[in-house]
Amino acid sequence: MGLKTSPWLKTYTVPLICVAVALLLTFPLRSLLQATIFAFFYAAVAITAWSGGMIAGLISIGLATIVIKYFFIPPVYSLEMASFGGIVQIGSFILVAVLINFLSSELRTAKERLEKNLHKTRQSEERFRLALSNPSIALFHQDLDLRYQWIYNPQGLNLSEDILGKTDNDLFPAAEAETLLISKRQVIESGIFARQEVRLTVNGRQKWYDLSIEPLKQGKQIVGIGCAAFDITERKQAEVALRESQELFECFMQYSPVTAFIKDESGKYVYVNPLIEKSFGRSRNEWLGKTDFDFFPAAAAQQWRDNDLQVLMEGEIRQAIEIVPLEDGEHYYISLKFPLQNSAGKRLMAGMSMDITEQKRAEAALRESEARFRHLADTAPVMIWMSDPSKLCNYFNKAWLDFTGRTMEQELGNGWVENIHAEDLQRCLHIYTSSFDARQEFKIEYRLRRFDGEYRWVFDRGIPRFTPDGEFLGFIGSCIDIDDRKQAEDRIRHLNEELEFRVRKRTEQLQATNKELEAFSYSVSHDLRAPLRHINGFVDLLQKRVGTSPALDQTSRHYLKTISDTTKEAGKLVDDLLSFSRMGRTEMRLTTLDLYQLLQEVQRDMQQDLNGRNIDWQIDPLPIVQADPTMMRLVLRNLVENAVKYTRPRSQAIIQINSTSTEDETIVCVRDNGVGFDMQYVNKLFGVFQRLHRNEQFEGTGIGLANVQRIIHRHGGNVWVQAELDRGAAFYFSLPKTPISEVRWN
Amino acid sequence: MELKRILLVEDSSRDIELILAALAENSLANEVIVTRDGAEALDYLYRRGIYRLRREGHPGVVLLDLKLPKVDGLEVLAKLKSDPELKAIPVVVLTSSREEKDLVNSYNLNTNAYVVKPVDFHEFVEAIKELGLFWAVVNQPPPGALPPVRPVTQE
Numbered sequence: 080m081g082l083k084t085s086p087w088l089k090t091y092t093v094p095l096i097c098v099a100v101a102l103l104l105t106f107p108l109r110s111l112l113q114a115t116i117f118a119f120f121y122a123a124v125a126i127t128a129w130s131g132g133m134i135a136g137l138i139s140i141g142l143a144t145i146v147i148k149y150f151f152i153p154p155v156y157s158l159e160m161a162s163f164g165g166i167v168q169i170g171s172f173i174l175v176a177v178l179i180n181f182l183s184s185e186l187r188t189a190k191e192r193l194e195k196n197l198h199k200t201r202q203s204e205e206r207f208r209l210a211l212s213n214p215s216i217a218l219f220h221q222d223l224d225l226r227y228q229w230i231y232n233p234q235g236l237n238l239s240e241d242i243l244g245k246t247d248n249d250l251f252p253a254a255e256a257e258t259l260l261i262s263k264r265q266v267i268e269s270g271i272f273a274r275q276e277v278r279l280t281v282n283g284r285q286k287w288y289d290l291s292i293e294p295l296k297q298g299k300q301i302v303g304i305g306c307a308a309f310d311i312t313e314r315k316q317a318e319v320a321l322r323e324s325q326e327l328f329e330c331f332m333q334y335s336p337v338t339a340f341i342k343d344e345s346g347k348y349v350y351v352n353p354l355i356e357k358s359f360g361r362s363r364n365e366w367l368g369k370t371d372f373d374f375f376p377a378a379a380a381q382q383w384r385d386n387d388l389q390v391l392m393e394g395e396i397r398q399a400i401e402i403v404p405l406e407d408g409e410h411y412y413i414s415l416k417f418p419l420q421n422s423a424g425k426r427l428m429a430g431m432s433m434d435i436t437e438q439k440r441a442e443a444a445l446r447e448s449e450a451r452f453r454h455l456a457d458t459a460p461v462m463i464w465m466s467d468p469s470k471l472c473n474y475f476n477k478a479w480l481d482f483t484g485r486t487m488e489q490e491l492g493n494g495w496v497e498n499i500h501a502e503d504l505q506r507c508l509h510i511y512t513s514s515f516d517a518r519q520e521f522k523i524e525y526r527l528r529r530f531d532g533e534y535r536w537v538f539d540r541g542i543p544r545f546t547p548d549g550e551f552l553g554f555i556g557s558c559i560d561i562d563d564r565k566q567a568e569d570r571i572r573h574l575n576e577e578l579e580f581r582v583r584k585r586t587e588q589l590q591a592t593n594k595e596l597e598a599f600s601y602s603v604s605h606d607l608r609a610p611l612r613h614i615n616g617f618v619d620l621l622q623k624r625v626g627t628s629p630a631l632d633q634t635s636r637h638y639l640k641t642i643s644d645t646t647k648e649a650g651k652l653v654d655d656l657l658s659f660s661r662m663g664r665t666e667m668r669l670t671t672l673d674l675y676q677l678l679q680e681v682q683r684d685m686q687q688d689l690n691g692r693n694i695d696w697q698i699d700p701l702p703i704v705q706a707d708p709t710m711m712r713l714v715l716r717n718l719v720e721n722a723v724k725y726t727r728p729r730s731q732a733i734i735q736i737n738s739t740s741t742e743d744e745t746i747v748c749v750r751d752n753g754v755g756f757d758m759q760y761v762n763k764l765f766g767v768f769q770r771l772h773r774n775e776q777f778e779g780t781g782i783g784l785a786n787v788q789r790i791i792h793r794h795g796g797n798v799w800v801q802a803e804l805d806r807g808a809a810f811y812f813s814l815p816k817t818p819i820s821e822v823r824w825n
Numbered sequence: 826m827e828l829k830r831i832l833l834v835e836d837s838s839r840d841i842e843l844i845l846a847a848l849a850e851n852s853l854a855n856e857v858i859v860t861r862d863g864a865e866a867l868d869y870l871y872r873r874g875i876y877r878l879r880r881e882g883h884p885g886v887v888l889l890d891l892k893l894p895k896v897d898g899l900e901v902l903a904k905l906k907s908d909p910e911l912k913a914i915p916v917v918v919l920t921s922s923r924e925e926k927d928l929v930n931s932y933n934l935n936t937n938a939y940v941v942k943p944v945d946f947h948e949f950v951e952a953i954k955e956l957g958l959f960w961a962v963v964n965q966p967p968p969g970a971l972p973p974v975r976p977v978t979q980e
Contacts, residue, residue, distance in 0.1 A: 600924075608921045609837060612944045616843040619946035650944025657923060665925055 108167060117172050120147065124176045128183030136180030144173055215310035217288075220295060222303040225263055255279050259290075266292040266304055276311065287315035337433040338412075341419065344391060344426050346370040346384055358405075358434075379404055383414075387428045390416045401432065411439040462537070462558040464495065465544075468551055470515055479558070484530025500526035500534045511541070518543040518551060524561065535562040593664075600660045607653050615646040655782035658713075659767060662789050667707045669818050674701035674715070674747065677708070678736065681715045688723060693730060699737035702745050705818045710790040717783040718749040718810050724777055725753030725808070743816050744796065750809040755802040764800060787812070794818070829885020829961045830856045834866040834901065835919075836893050843946070844888070844919075847953035853961060858884065863896025867904060870911055883914050883967075886960035889936075891920045891927055899930055906935040913967035915960055 120143040128136030148158055152165040160166055211218065211231060219230040227242050247256040247263075258277060266273050273292045278285060289309040294301045332339060332352040341350040351366045359374070371380035383401055390397045396417040403410045416430040456463045462479035466472045475490045483490065483498050490498075499507055503525035514521035521541045526534035541556035622639055625631045631639075678701060704711075719734070726732035735750040756764075756771045763769040765788040770781040787810075788798045795815045802808035831853075835841050841859055848857060860866040868874040870883070887905070891898035898918065906912045917938040918931045931939050940956060943949045 606921075608942070608944055609840065612921070612942060612946070612949065613837075613839040613843065615944055616839075616846075616946040616949060620843075620846060647945055654923070654944070661923075661925065 104171070108171070117143075117147065117175075120172070121176060121179055125179045125183050128180040129187055132187060133180065133184035136184055137177075140173060140176040140180060143176065144169060147172060217308040217310075218306070219308075220303055220305050221263065223267060223301070225260060225267075225304075228303065252280055262290070263292055263304055263306075266294055267301060270294045270296075270301055276315075286310060286312045335431075337431045339429070339431045340366075341427050341429045342370075342387060344428070346372075346387060349427060350429075376404060386414070386416060387430075390418055390428050391426060394418050400435075403432075410434055410436040459557075460559075463555070464558075465553060465555045466515075467553040470512065470553075473553075482529055482560070483527070498528045500528070502526075514541060515543075515554060524565075527558070535560050536565040537561060596660075597664065600657060600664075608650060611646045611650045611653065615643060615650070618643045618646070652780050652782075655780045656767075659782050659786050659789065662710065662713070662786050663793075667710065667793060669705050670708060671703060672706045672708055672711055673703050674711070674738070677712055678715055678719070681712060681719055684716070685719065685723065688720070692723070692727075692732065694723065694726070694732040694734055697733065697735040697737075701736070701738050701747065702740060704745055704814045705816075706794055706814060707790075710793070714787050714790050714812065717787050718812075721783065721810070722749055722751035722753065722808075724779070725755075725772075726751050727777075728754060744813045745816060746811055746813045748809055748811050750807065752807040755804050755806050755808045757804045758802060761800060761802070765798065829964075829966055830858060831957065831961050832866065832869060832884035832887045833857050833859045834863065834887065834893065834898065835859065835890045836861050837890075840890070840942070843949065844953055847950040848957050850950060851954045851957060853954070853957035862894045863898060863901040866901055867896065870905065870914075883911065885915070885964070885966040887914060887916045888919045888956070889916055891918060891922060891931070899927075899934060902931065902934045902936055915964065915966070917956060917960060919956070 123143060124136055124139045127139035131139075145158070148160070148165070148169060149156060152160075152162075152168055154161055160169070214232060217230065217232045220228045222228050225246050226244050227246075230242055242250065247259045250256070251259065255278070259279075262273055262275060262277075272294070275290055276287060277290050278287050280286075287310070289311045291307045291309075293305045293307075295303040295305050332354075335352055335354055338355045338358060339350075339352040340348060340355060343349050347368050347370050348366045351363055355366065356362055361374070371383050374380075379402065386397060386399050386401065396415065399414050399416070401412045401414050403412050411434070412432040413435050414430050414432040416428060419427040419429045421427055456474075457477040459476065459478060462482055463474075463476040464472055464479060465474040471492045472495055473491060475487060475495070480487060480490065483495075485494075485498070488494075496504065496508070507523055507525045510521050510523050520543065523539045523541075524536060525539065527537045529535050537558040538561045539556055539558040541554045544552040544555050546552060618639055622636075622643070675698075678698065682696075719736075722734045723732070726734065729752060733752045736748070738745060738747045740746070754772075760771055763771065765784045767782060767785040769785070770779060772779075784798075791798045791812045791814070795818065796813040798810070798812045800808060800810050831848075833841065833844060835844065845857060845859075858869065860869055865874075866887070866889070869876045869879070872879055872881070889898045889901060893901070898920070902916060902918070905914065905916060912935070915937040917940060918927075918936050919940050919942060920927065921942050923941050928939055938956075938960075940952055943952060
């Protein structure tokens, strides 16, 4: 191929030169040459050299030289060289034969080399084809106008015929085409290879390609570009998926309420979540590549390391409570650790931990509280039991067990029932179960067998228990031995019954007496008044009869008058006595009563008695009370009458009426500046028929104040008096603000 | 004015005497029929026993004491006021008793009036006078009453 520049030389010049040399040689030697005689030998050499190569040719030449000398060069049948002509003949034969041999063997070598090259090319081509058979690779050439000139594997685009001659603008959306064109033009302008990842819409689908752009040159001239596009869509998608997954994971971890971490086999952190950074105040970069021993006391780190190693060794999930020393003290974490393998096959240990210190403390507090309750329950002097939501008892305190003399095992469940007195059992169980079902508090008294076999009355109060969320937990009950109290109660009840019986007896007696008294009063009312009336009537008739007659002297008339006056007095006495008796017997009708108004009515009634009297009334506002109006009128009238009566000697009488009030009673005072009395006789003042003055001085029957006292007592109040002889008297009575039930027979 | 007949039911002879004296003072005594106990009073009203043959007709007023032998005043009152024939006759309870019990019982049995005999004779006379004047003179008795004794003129 090296002769490419002068092919004609070989074709024309070499034959001419070679033929001329042959002619020049043949011509002087033509007498000596009988050329045709060797022709077959030349052919023999040529064939030998073609088929066997240079060595075979040379052997063939040697053999031919010997044969030619022996048979054809005189002296024939001898190898002896006798003539010059013979030497020339042999010599020229050898020369020509060597030449033929050389050419033939050279030709053969060239052919062999050619065949070898051809084979190699075929192999290379096959390899290339195989390589390009991957559908992900597209190859194409574009010219300087960036029109497609050639394409291999057009990526599902239309047939190459539809692509060839078009530009990217014809094939892709504008934005994508623009990106491609810019890059390609740059390569054309700079002549420098470029490679980039591009996203293209192919057949309506988004695809990613790794695009290599190479300038195509002819000599030094750029004539276009050669491109290779490798479909990397899947890889890209995997990358996006990975990134999304990564972002999701990071986001998840951002808000994870538990700490999460990954360590390698040597204990070095490979990953820590944000909560770890925050909890321990160290950034992720500080953690990564370090072990717990770099941050924490050896004991703590070792504890964790042991757990980590166990997980790595056993290859199983492991849960453990781990103690973490923090600034504010030791924290308890519950850790879940599990083995992990990264994509490179490296063994890792991942873990998640949650701070359960609060729960731990609450648990401890609960345990402490529980222990305290047990202690309290066991040292309490009351018997305590507890039951679960299924009504079965699950606890009895020491006091209970000591009382019954039984073991906890004997009492648990329904064992306690055995201690209840047979007569009380049904009632007990009924109250217990019905209260339990209604979840209501209950109180029972029943007899419980003591360790010594004696049944003692106990008082048992059961209360339902609930969690703060309102879940029913069962009952808790406390019992006390009330046997002594019960016996005392029995005694009291017995005494009460006896007392009641006596009271009833006494009441009956009293009622009988009252009946008698009533009959007596009734009798008095009729029978005592009648004779008085009769005496009075007949004396009067007599007076009329003798009135004008001189037969009766002065003394007789005086006697008649005395009889008449006395019967009137006796009549008044009887009436007053009856009224006194009535005050004790008639029923009280309590109403709301304005004492001031009542007082004014009393004053009006008395108007006649006040004629010619000079009285200074000093009356304060009086309260409104609950009282019987008839009776209270009598009280006020008696007191006011008294005041008026005993101030008669005074030229200027002063009567003061006022009231005071305490929390539960009203006190009324009637004060006068009359003759008063000596306080040593005060005890006689309120007695029936008791008088401190002679009738001639101050008239009266001695019933008035007795009536006042009786009435006030019936109202539940009191009467008292303060007086001084000749200096007036003050009468007080009190009325309770809450009217008492009547005291009838006082 | 006419004077109606007065039926006085009173066991005490002294009271009868005094009442009649009081009525006489006012010229009201003439037509007073005196019965000495509840049984006799009922006999009179029902025209039984000794009153079997009396004239038909009812008294203009009955002055009734409560404390009576045999049948007491309240019984008489109850009987009288429960009889459709007799219940229209005015009844005045005239008694010594101031007892609330008697008062209440009497009114429960539909007495027309209740008068307590005063101890003082003057008051007594006054009370009897007013009583006699009102019931025997002023008040118009129901139909079926005995015819009046004689016309009276008030003082």
